[in-house]
Amino acid sequence: MPEGVCIIGVGYEGFRPTITDVSTRELMFLAASKAYADASVDPRTDIDSFICCTEDFWEGWSITDEMVPDQVGGARRPVCTVPADGIIGMGHAVMHIRSGVADVVSVEAHSKVADVLDKRAVENLALDPVYHRQTGAGSDVLAGLEMSAFMRRSGVTRDDVSRIVKAEKARALSNGRASYGGTLELKEVSDAEPIAAPLLKYDKAEFAEAGTVVVFASERWAKKNKKDGVSVDGLAWRSSAPWFEGGDIMRPEYASEAFRSVMKQAGRRGADSFDLLEIDDTYSYKLLQHLSSVGVPKASAIKMVEEGRVNPSGGSLGTGHLIEATGSHRVLECALQLRGRAGGNQRGKPGTALALSWRGNPTATGAAIALSVGR
Amino acid sequence: MPLRDRVTSVGDLRSWTDQIPFRYEYTAGVAGERFLRGLMDGRIVAGECGGCGKRFLPPKAYCTDCFRAIDRFDAVGQDGIVAAMAEAWVGFQGERLARPKRYVFVEFDGVTGGLVHFAVGPGVRVGSRVAPRFRPLSKRRGSLLDLHGFAKK
Ligand SMILES: [Zn+2]
Secondary structure (H helix, E strand, O other): OOOOEEEEEEEEEEEEOOOOOOOHHHHHHHHHHHHHHHHOOOOOOOOOEEEEEOOHHHHOOOOHHHHOHHHHOOOOOOEEEEOOOHHHHHHHHHHHHHOOOOOEEEEEEEEOHHHOOOHHHHHHOOOOOOOOHHHOOOHHHHHHHHHHHHHHHHOOOHHHHHHHHHHHHHHHOOOOOOOOOOOOOHHHHHOOOEEEEOEEHHHEOOEOEEEEEEEEEEHHHHHHOOOOOEEEEEEEEEEOOOHHHOOOOOOOHHHHHHHHHHHHHHOOOOHHHOOEEEEOOOEHHHHHHHHHHOOOOHHHHHHHHHHOOEOOOOHHHHHOEOHHHHHHHHHHHHHHHHOOOOHHHOOOOOOEEEEEEEOOOOOOEEEEEEEEOOO | OOOOOOOOOHHHOOOOOOOOOOOOOOOOHHHHHHHHHHHHOOOOEEEEOOOOOOEEEOOOOEOOOOOOEOOEEEEOOOOEEEEEEEEEEEOOOOOEEEEEEEEEEEEOOOOEEOEEEEEEOOOOOOOOEEEEEEOOHHHOOOOHHHEEEEEEO
16 A cells, blocks of 8 residues: 555645736745645655746746745755646645655745736747648647547537536635636626637636645654645646547547546545536636546536536636646645635535546647545 | 745735747658658548558558568558548637637548548538548648648538
8 A cells, every 4th residue: 555645635726817016926925824824834845845836938047946935935856847737736746755865845836927918928838830830720729620520520519518508607706716707697608709619718717816725744744743634645647649639539548547547546436526627728628528438428418517516616617727827726735625715716525526637729638636524 | 834934915916937949840751752752743642551461550660560671662542431520619829719610530341540620511421421621732831731631522
């Protein structure tokens, strides 16, 4: 049996379309201060390793990992940057703990994306320069293309995706961390202006800003220091081929394989064994595609979203897209729900939760994590 | 209270605008060279793995499945099938377009992957059989844009 790992504290700051009063580094400091207060740990003495999930282009600062240590309490300590989604950074925290490198690890991820004046330029530079970029088919065009193929193959209709948007926007109204809640009619969603038809305005999550910090500890350490934790029952990430390079359009492998690995680690059978799920919905149809990847068929998927068992937070469509902190946000929502502290969108007393992230176009990279309390 | 001194008046907010002015010359590489030279000759070139026989488009110099070097590059058949289509109303720089750009994802028989490019002319839909339309020979430069796009057969 590998060493058990649990979450002993979470902290966040922001969750607004723009945060104008604090800098990126101050945002990280505020989120970290709250997480360490929540976990009752002193980062200068209790935390053994610090991880930050970020990309230089989103920071607008070269070799930005060198600027990380001070604001998370990690000066003169082991600090590293994982240039990937937050859940992948958490995977490194689990490895640090299980390998004996650390007992307590802090994982920071943030979005200060409103500072990026040329967001599209950053996204466009992710496209292959020789085979792709010159046609000007950016992330949203790729999404529109994939959406057309997915709808054709799956039988998902415009009405189905509009129901997803409507449900998530409505749920976000009761989430204090959500910037894009609203009451929308199906017709309004289906008739919205096109981005890359069939992809329309409300099918895409808008950007938001936030800082998030999650503190992990070995269960042995948590027990010794009398801290209640949320157990990490499984965590995995995968990179597969995107659909336009031959990947499966119905069940993208990054999601299905990360999920399969997490199920094996957690000793669970299927998506149905979780009380709640926070699943990537960077684009509306991606939520149905990702649910299909974890074995939830269309009819049940729409029902689970409308009932609030999937994305009780309102998802990225309701909360806003937080770039590399998007997966961290899903874990944050799961952890708050499991501790009964999710606020207006708390769903009873859930015991188990699953979060699944995707790194966005043009990537085929995703991560999954299974969490529980009271085992 | 982690930060004691907070900005509480909008008039006190300050920021600094700057940019990262980088330029690049991307090497096309072994497979990219075959592909781009193929376009100049009016052919769409895929790579074929000598181990598993899988053919890749765009071509790669190594197999995704076997991790073997790929050294066989051949043209795909002239006909492709439109597997996906999107009508872009927002341009590459985020600008709203007065007339949409029509993009297709075209797959070829027996080939893994495909090409994202423009739809050319009327009647192109998902499921359509299409053929590549190349620029006149004298105007080809060895770039993805030597191809105008794909038109209905
Ligand atoms: Zn092979």
